[in-house]
Amino acid sequence: MTESTYITYSLENGVATITLNRPTVYNSFNREMALALQQHLRTCANxxxxxxxxxxxxxxAxxxxxxxxxxxxPESLEISEIVVQQYNPIILLLRQLNKPVIAAVNGVAAGAGANLALACDIVVAKESASFIQAFSKIGLIPDSAGTFFLPRLVxxxxxxxxxxxGDKVTAREAVExxxxxxxxxEESFAAEVQALAQKMAQMPTKxxxxxxxxxxxxFQHSLEEQLKHEAAYQQQAGQTLDFKEGVEAFIQKRQPNFTGQ
Incomplete structure (x- = not known):
């Protein structure tokens, strides 16, 4: 694994917590942090x-x-190369990760930081947090899949x-x-995030x-194509041990004990 002080990682009760750790610069990405995040996401996948x-x-932040x-x-990469080497792999890893990813937005999420959050499966935020598509303020275009996800969301x-x-969106406005x-x-954010993460960790992972x-x-498929894919995935889901456990728990009127298998 790429070791970096700019990312902290912990694993407890099935929940991996990845924390961006450059607080003095509002957790803005340098190359080391971006590559370390990529590696931690690969570790979670495997x-x-x-x-x-x-x-x-x-x-x-x-x-x-x-x-x-x-x-x-003076020795920096071109902006396009930074996007290709650092941000694009992160977004693809997030979307390809076969486990739920929760973005716990604890403060401002700006530019690529905002779009990093929006690429996650579930986004929750402190009431004091905000989201800013800051790219236009410096003459750039939204990257990190912002032009993909944001129109689909809003x-x-x-x-x-x-x-x-580049207007700021408050967390409350983002929900609306x-x-x-x-x-x-603020006072219950950490506990609420932990409760949500534990809930997801106890769900049927497959x-x-x-x-x-x-x-x-x-968004790539017609209705007919999506129905076919649903049928194919449902067949796979129906062969999991968690499906069997879910049915047995329902019949026995008890809470299921899913194992992710």
Whole structure:
């Protein structure tokens, strides 16, 4: 694994918590942090004891996007190369990870930081958090799949306005427009995130993975094509041990004990 002080990682009770750890620069990405995040996501994908992932930030911010000091330094890569080498792999790893990923947005999420959150399966935020498509403020275009996910979440007109104006969206507004799932008060945020993550870790992991794979494909397919894919994935889900356990628990009127198998 790529070792870095810029990412902290823990695994407890099936929940892997990945924390962006550059709080003095609002957890903005340098190359080391981006590559370390990629490696931690690969580790989560390959570790069967990981049943859910939480992605969050240390300190007051979730992530302020790219560290511009590094991106504009004398030995820096072209902006396009930074996107290709650092951000695009992260987004693909998040979407291909066959486990639920929760973005726990603890503060401002700006630029690539905002779009990193929106690429996750479930986004929750502190009531004081905010989201900013900050790219237009420095003459860039939204990357990290922002132009893919945001229009699908909030509609083309609103996505266009947010990306072109760079206006701040409060966490409450983000919920109202369908950008994120829920907000939690400051004092209960950590406990609420942990409860949600534990719930996801105790769910039928393969069934959730099949659901995620179907959602990844839904905008590519016609209705007829999506129905065929649903049938194929349902066949796979029906062969899991968790399906058998779920049915037995339902008949016996008890809580199921899913193992992710």
């Amino acid at each position: 570790n069967d004891t990981v049943r859910a992932v939480v992605l969050t930030g240390e300190g007051k 979730f992530c302020a996007g790219q560290d511009l000091a590094e991106a504009t330094g 509609g083309m007109q609103r996505a266009s306005a947010l990306m072109m104006t 427009m369908g950008m994120i799932y829920k907000t939690f008060p 069934g959730l993975a099949y659901t995620k794979q179907l959602l990844n494909k839904t």
